[in-house]
Amino acid sequence: MDINFSKEDSAFRDEVRDWLSNDYPKHVKEKTDNGITITKEDLVDFHKALSKKGWMGYNWPVEYGGTGWSASKLYIFNKELGLAGCPPILPFGVGMVGPVIYTFGNEEQKERFLPDILNFNTWWCQGYSEPGSGSDLASLKTKAVLRNDLDEDYYVVNGSKTWTTLAQNADWIFCLVRTDNSGIKQEGISFLLIDMKSPGIEVKPIITIDGDHEVNSVFLTDVKVPAKNLIGEEGKGWTYAKFLLAHERFGIAGVGASMRQLNRLKDIISKLDNPDLKRKVNDLEVALSAIEITELRLLSALENGGHPGAESSILKIKGTEMQQALSELFVEASGEYALMYPGPKGYENNDKPAGPDYAAEGLSGFLNLRKTSIYGGSNEIQKNILSKFVLGV
Amino acid sequence: MNLNYNEEQTMLREQIQKFCESEYDFYKREDIVKSSADYDENVWKLFAEQGWLSMPFSEQSGGLGFGPIELSILFEEFGKALVIEPYLSTVVLSGTLLDNSTYKDRKEIIERICNGDIQVSLAYAEAEKGYDYLSSNTTFDNNILNGTKTLVLNGANAEKLIVTCVKDDIFNIVILDSKTEGVSINSFSTVDGQSCAEISFENVKLDETSVISSGENAIDLIKQTINLATLCVSAEAVGCMESCYTKTLEYTKGREQFGQPISSFQVLQHRMVDMFIESELAKSLLIKAMLEVNNRSDDMYKHVSALKSYIGKSGKVSAKEAVQLHGGMGVSEEMMIGHYLKKMVSIDALFGNADYHLNSFS
Numbered sequence: 001m002d003i004n005f006s007k008e009d010s011a012f013r014d015e016v017r018d019w020l021s022n023d024y025p026k027h028v029k030e031k032t033d034n035g036i037t038i039t040k041e042d043l044v045d046f047h048k049a050l051s052k053k054g055w056m057g058y059n060w061p062v063e064y065g066g067t068g069w070s071a072s073k074l075y076i077f078n079k080e081l082g083l084a085g086c087p088p089i090l091p092f093g094v095g096m097v098g099p100v101i102y103t104f105g106n107e108e109q110k111e112r113f114l115p116d117i118l119n120f121n122t123w124w125c126q127g128y129s130e131p132g133s134g135s136d137l138a139s140l141k142t143k144a145v146l147r148n149d150l151d152e153d154y155y156v157v158n159g160s161k162t163w164t165t166l167a168q169n170a171d172w173i174f175c176l177v178r179t180d181n182s183g184i185k186q187e188g189i190s191f192l193l194i195d196m197k198s199p200g201i202e203v204k205p206i207i208t209i210d211g212d213h214e215v216n217s218v219f220l221t222d223v224k225v226p227a228k229n230l231i232g233e234e235g236k237g238w239t240y241a242k243f244l245l246a247h248e249r250f251g252i253a254g255v256g257a258s259m260r261q262l263n264r265l266k267d268i269i270s271k272l273d274n275p276d277l278k279r280k281v282n283d284l285e286v287a288l289s290a291i292e293i294t295e296l297r298l299l300s301a302l303e304n305g306g307h308p309g310a311e312s313s314i315l316k317i318k319g320t321e322m323q324q325a326l327s328e329l330f331v332e333a334s335g336e337y338a339l340m341y342p343g344p345k346g347y348e349n350n351d352k353p354a355g356p357d358y359a360a361e362g363l364s365g366f367l368n369l370r371k372t373s374i375y376g377g378s379n380e381i382q383k384n385i386l387s388k389f390v391l392g393v
Numbered sequence: 394m395n396l397n398y399n400e401e402q403t404m405l406r407e408q409i410q411k412f413c414e415s416e417y418d419f420y421k422r423e424d425i426v427k428s429s430a431d432y433d434e435n436v437w438k439l440f441a442e443q444g445w446l447s448m449p450f451s452e453q454s455g456g457l458g459f460g461p462i463e464l465s466i467l468f469e470e471f472g473k474a475l476v477i478e479p480y481l482s483t484v485v486l487s488g489t490l491l492d493n494s495t496y497k498d499r500k501e502i503i504e505r506i507c508n509g510d511i512q513v514s515l516a517y518a519e520a521e522k523g524y525d526y527l528s529s530n531t532t533f534d535n536n537i538l539n540g541t542k543t544l545v546l547n548g549a550n551a552e553k554l555i556v557t558c559v560k561d562d563i564f565n566i567v568i569l570d571s572k573t574e575g576v577s578i579n580s581f582s583t584v585d586g587q588s589c590a591e592i593s594f595e596n597v598k599l600d601e602t603s604v605i606s607s608g609e610n611a612i613d614l615i616k617q618t619i620n621l622a623t624l625c626v627s628a629e630a631v632g633c634m635e636s637c638y639t640k641t642l643e644y645t646k647g648r649e650q651f652g653q654p655i656s657s658f659q660v661l662q663h664r665m666v667d668m669f670i671e672s673e674l675a676k677s678l679l680i681k682a683m684l685e686v687n688n689r690s691d692d693m694y695k696h697v698s699a700l701k702s703y704i705g706k707s708g709k710v711s712a713k714e715a716v717q718l719h720g721g722m723g724v725s726e727e728m729m730i731g732h733y734l735k736k737m738v739s740i741d742a743l744f745g746n747a748d749y750h751l752n753s754f755s
Binding site: 001002003004005006009072266278279282283285286287289290291292293294296297299300301303304311314317318380383384386387390391393 | 394395396397398399462642645646654656657659662663665666667669670673674675676677678680681684696699702703751752754755
């Protein structure tokens with residue numbers, strides 16, 4: 001056994017650290033270091049900087065312009081960015097629809113969409129969940145009907161999508177739509193790419209309990225979508241959707257980002273002389289170490305020819321619980337200043353915020369991160385997956 | 394990076410598993426627990442034949458020169474089979490302490506340990522000292538030993554006792570025959586089917602040659618020895634946690650109520666998934682800790698503390714869940730499952746419980 005990374009991997013880690021100290025946009029770093037909310041432009045700058053370095057396609061094979069990195073390099077990349085406090089790389093383009101396009105799309109679609117994803121020229125959003133379809137995603141109802149008009153094949157799409165992250169910024173949306181109702185619910189689902197500028201699309205904000213506008217409802221009324229925007233075969237969308245969800249789980253444990261939060265907490269708590277908080281932070285440090293080594297064990301299995309099993313569900317469950325627990329401890333460390341509301345009419349409007357500077361950020365995180373155990377297949381769904389594939393019941 | 398066990402280590406694990414299946418099933422264990430002896434002499438001889446009693450000792454001392462990784466494998470498997478033989482006290486606590494010391498007769502004693510000819514116990518704990526093993530109210534002034542040691546594992550069966558004490562305010566470790574005049578031993582059973590003793594020393598006259606180590610060296614020896622033993626019982630707990638999960642899964646698949654196996658109920662499935670997850674996370678911390686101890690890194694105490702605090706808490710949770718999911722069978726003495734809970738209680742109590750190690754972690 002050897003828990004150390006190879007020389008090549010260690011050199012790679014140094015390269016990532018170099019990039020972070022020299023080329024990670026300073027104005028973004030300034031904000032994330034100080035808990036200031038970043039703007040759309042900041043996010044674009046961050047992604048463009050990654051593109052410039054050739055790292056945007058972190059999870060793509062070389063033939064499509066990706067890095068072709070090994071699992072350990074991917075892990076190191078993700079961990080170092082997290083440790084440095086970078087915003088998460090938006091997964092919708094490069095992490096989700098990109099792999100679907102290069103795996104199931106045709107040549108024309110690859111040429112049309114992939115370069116813009118790698119250069120972050122298009123902002124993608126995800127049209128999966130619907131008001132009536134959450135964990136039971138296959139029950140989705142948004143309907144697409146194929147028409148032909150003046151020799152042009154197109155779909156007419158009607159329905160609504162919800163919890164669509166940052167749809168207000170998006171140029172394109174990839175949607176699961178129902179093209180057939182006759183068989184079982186998993187059949188008759190198709191995978192469509194839709195231009196957000198299409199007439200008939202309306203985006204309405206959903207304000208979450210942290211006061212933030214991150215997610216949206218997307219309404220589609222008689223939206224005309226060229227048939228050439230269909231990925232793969234009609235009715236095979238569920239296969240592509242499952243493929244995509246497997247990709248989404250990469251790095252979901254968020255070990256690097258959690259370590260950063262843990263270190264900040266330790267620093268804060270070391271100045272507070274509060275044994276209860278000290279015990280709690282120790283508890284989280286032990287648990288985070290367990291998550292980290294579990295991820296390394298999966299990585300080691302992968303590198304030595306194994307497959308990532310349903311065990312990656314462990315990382316989703318424990319990683320998200322960890323993120324939530326850390327943010328909750330920030331709130332506890334704020335003491336009575338946990339009272340300060342971080343939303344639009346609250347704390348952030350004050351010229352000089354009351355209390356310690358981590359108070360508002362802590363509460364925002366605590367409220368915002370409730371989503372982590374809900375999205376990406378809720379933690380209860382993950383337990384169903386583990387029941388089926390690991391327990392065999 | 395490679396966190397997989399190598400072929401040799403995997404073979405060792407299989408060898409131990411096979412042995413436990415054929416020579417040490419639960420009925421056999423029950424026979425030993427209910428017998429008048431505290432362990433089984435024949436099983437102990439078989440351990441010697443397998444080479445297990447020689448595992449952690451250096452090759453100069455006639456051992457196999459294996460390290461914390463192999464010991465962890467052994468204890469994980471011992472945990473699954475709930476082995477009660479006094480391996481921890483004789484081989485780990487006493488044997489490795491001697492092996493790491495400069496005591497003049499160490500090779501001779503280790504040779505007898507390897508052959509299965511002798512039991513030795515380490516008397517490190519005192520009632521007033523709690524988990525602080527680096528100070529002592531037992532005195533060795535003028536080479537006369539006075540004091541009382543508690544919770545001496547397998548103490549009543551030990552031919553030799555290794556005792557921590559203070560001589561002229563300096564920490565010392567001495568060794569003596571348990572039959573020496575002035576030694577009195579009161580033995581009792583532990584919750585997990587082993588035995589331990591309270592041992593009093595009243596004006597026990599020894600000489601300078603009985604000193605194994607003193608001062609900073611003695612403190613280091615005890616720290617290292619207890620740390621290794623803590624790793625071992627934690628590995629044992631990891632084995633218990635895996636068994637709690639696998640045995641509960643097996644039981645719920647076979648137990649029918651309301652016309653279906655109770656494993657078909659989602660509320661039980663999710664609880665078993667939690668047991669599985671905790672067992673995997675504990676394994677991860679075990680791997681980290683045993684590698685740190687293997688490398689003798691500066692952080693080895695820290696990572697053993699992380700592991701011990703984790704298994705102390707989550708190990709008991711898993712064992713309690715196992716009892717609950719077995720229903721009435723879980724609280725029946727004749728069923729194996731409840732004995733894992735007793736094992737977890739005893740492991741948590743040994744060498745610093747979950748709270749203690751959480752506090753000493755940072």
